[in-house]
Amino acid sequence: MTAQPAAGTGALLDRPRERDPLLAVTGLTTSFPDGDGGRVQALDDVSFTVQAGRTVGIVGESGSGKSVLLRSILGLIDPPGVVERGDVVFEGVSLTQSSEAALRRIRGRDISTVFQNPAGALNPVVKVGDQFVEAVRLHERVSRPAAYERALALVTDVGFDDAAALMATRPYELSSGVVQRILIAMALVHGPKLILADEPTTNLDVTVEAQILDAIARIQVEYSTTVIIVSHDMGVVSQVSDEIVVMYAGRIVEHGETADVLTRPAHPYTRALIESVPTGRITAGTRLPTIPGTPPDLSRLGPGCAFAERCAYATDRCVTQTPPLVPGTHTLRACHNPLEAVAP
Numbered sequence: 001m002t003a004q005p006a007a008g009t010g011a012l013l014d015r016p017r018e019r020d021p022l023l024a025v026t027g028l029t030t031s032f033p034d035g036d037g038g039r040v041q042a043l044d045d046v047s048f049t050v051q052a053g054r055t056v057g058i059v060g061e062s063g064s065g066k067s068v069l070l071r072s073i074l075g076l077i078d079p080p081g082v083v084e085r086g087d088v089v090f091e092g093v094s095l096t097q098s099s100e101a102a103l104r105r106i107r108g109r110d111i112s113t114v115f116q117n118p119a120g121a122l123n124p125v126v127k128v129g130d131q132f133v134e135a136v137r138l139h140e141r142v143s144r145p146a147a148y149e150r151a152l153a154l155v156t157d158v159g160f161d162d163a164a165a166l167m168a169t170r171p172y173e174l175s176s177g178v179v180q181r182i183l184i185a186m187a188l189v190h191g192p193k194l195i196l197a198d199e200p201t202t203n204l205d206v207t208v209e210a211q212i213l214d215a216i217a218r219i220q221v222e223y224s225t226t227v228i229i230v231s232h233d234m235g236v237v238s239q240v241s242d243e244i245v246v247m248y249a250g251r252i253v254e255h256g257e258t259a260d261v262l263t264r265p266a267h268p269y270t271r272a273l274i275e276s277v278p279t280g281r282i283t284a285g286t287r288l289p290t291i292p293g294t295p296p297d298l299s300r301l302g303p304g305c306a307f308a309e310r311c312a313y314a315t316d317r318c319v320t321q322t323p324p325l326v327p328g329t330h331t332l333r334a335c336h337n338p339l340e341a342v343a344p
């Protein structure tokens, strides 16, 4: 891994003195029609930066806005969805101001994506090797043998011992976990600077999940690629991330170094997410812990903290004033009653 989380240093809070980030997201706000003549803000004033070489995990329950955030970064919000405000700057270039053609170039080369449900991403009956060679030659003029050699090296680098045999198989013969690892290798073909992985392990069993996370950890080491990984599972993001961004109802509620977020969360929602990670062996009949209550209906959000109605520490202020994301003792947090104050 490129950078180990600095345990308990609150290092993220020293950021302003660091070099320019690879990615800077500022005030990003994205809305969709609510079906009632109004609009829901699926993303509300989201700001964070990603330094080159780091892995950032974005975590939150279903509907918290994680996928909308990734699609907004990539310029892939289709009408009637709209990015209303904010900016996304990648390597000093504003993506929100870029033409569609420029965005397409960046998405093909500099920023790669890995999505959930890998099954449809490859042609099931065309040999993996042939599809890989095509992917290499899509943006580069290289011979087929050279493209094949590159593919072999990439597949080996994500942890397959017998890459040549794998290249001769067809995707329909492979499990979805193996296909997902091939797609991670494919995401690397043009040497991207940033990989966005949206729920790459969802619906895969724990052994396969471990292989996928291992593949992501390997590319961090081999290629120093910057990674943003999205998951609803704190257990998944904490295994590979240098820092963690926690989202709730379209807003960032906490952001810090992984060690700080895991050991000294300031937001009660972050702690609830950590406590909902199953520990020990899961068998049929094991009851997984869940966070009491349900995420709010975004079309009915009023003022105040969206988590207030599920929060044991909520006070009157929490239902009337939206807490800003500000530096706390160890992390950035958006909370009027952070845990360091109410439950030290």
Ligand SMILES: Nc1ncnc2c1ncn2[C@@H]1O[C@H](COP(=O)(O)OP(=O)(O)OP(=O)(O)O)[C@@H](O)[C@H]1O
Pocket (backbone or CB within 6 Å): 032, 033, 040, 042, 060, 061, 062, 063, 064, 065, 066, 067, 068, 069, 081, 232, 298
């Ligand atoms: N195409 C759309 N049309 C209308 N509303 C949308 C659309 N896409 C997203 N939303 C709204 O944005 C909210 C956040 O969606 P998003 O997919 O980002 O959540 P998520 O955190 O990625 O959850 P999940 O893990 O379930 O995908 C949704 O609950 C919905 O209200």
